[in-house]
Amino acid sequence: MLNHEKGAPPLYSQLESIIKMQIERGEYNRGDFLPTEKMLMDQYEISRVTVRQAMAALSQAGYIKCSRGIGTEVIYEKIDEHMKSVISFTDEMKQHNITMETTYCRMEKIMPGTTVASALQIPLTDQCYCLTRVRSVQGRPLVYTITYMRDLVELPMDSQYYMESLYKYLGEVHEIRIVRGRDTLEAALPSLEVQKFLEIDAQMPVFKRTRQTFLPGEDFPALHTSGKDGLVFEYSVCYYPGNRYKYTVDL
Incomplete structure (x- = not known):
């Protein structure tokens, strides 16, 4: 009542x-x-x-x-994503016939902190790219993403290049071949920053996904840090509002 x-x-x-x-x-x-x-x-x-x-x-x-x-x-339906391969978030949504738009985008070069440097397997003294985006459906934020990338190629700072699929742009323009990835999934409460970008309150749980992607080691023979997984290229942290997204893992 x-x-x-x-x-x-x-x-x-x-x-x-x-x-x-x-x-x-x-x-x-x-x-x-x-x-x-x-x-x-x-x-x-x-x-x-x-x-x-x-x-x-x-x-x-x-x-x-x-x-x-x-x-x-x-008409509401949670987006159910099955983890099978490394694809862009844009392509994930296309599989559900959902049209995405980028409502916030910022590209910059930064000095990485300990967590980012460790994830990218680079020294703290090396700069990396940092791409921050909000992807929305019908004007409602669906994912807030911070993507860190090794400084392997010269990427433009103009945000217009990153309004659609990042992986498609990297592959077609810079011939970056992502061959595998590793996702870590967890539930969390949103920070003030996440609340702001997803337009949610402090009590709304979020789905947090961190991702590392890898390039073929043979594409960068001068870099000797490549392990069996290949060369780490990307480290991303994504936040999804818990009431609009779910994730299914096929075992």
Whole structure:
């Protein structure tokens, strides 16, 4: 039931939160229809105006679609990604027929900290590239990514080159051949920085994926640090809002 006491959140906001949770838990799946306005009014003892305010908020957030004479249909669906090979995030989303857009992009050269230098297997005195991006779907942030890359080729600082698939650009323009990768997956609470870029609050858990990718050692014979995995080229840290993304690993 809703909290009708003085000082409680607005009733429409409470109803919105309840239905969001029901959808995210799978009580309502994509293509299902929510109860009618009258059913919700009776169940929660609220007015038609309150129900419509909640539905408008859910529609704006991409959870439902309201059609006159048809009903309120759930359109929300978590993105389920299967880990099988190293592909770009752009290509991952294309496999789900999802159109991505880059809503924030910044490329720079930095001095790496201990964690980044260790992951890239470079000295602390070597500069590396740092590409920060936010990829969004229908204006809603889906992933915040910080990508660190070895300074092996001259990459432009202009962000226009990185609005689409990074791997495609590196392969077609710079002949960078990524042959394998290693992902580490974990749940986390968002830092202030992650909250800002993903537009979420502090209580929303995030899905964190760190990735190392490797180049063929024979492509860079002058570098003698290549192990059996090849030469580390990229170290990325990606954050996904937990209510919009899930990851499946085939064993």
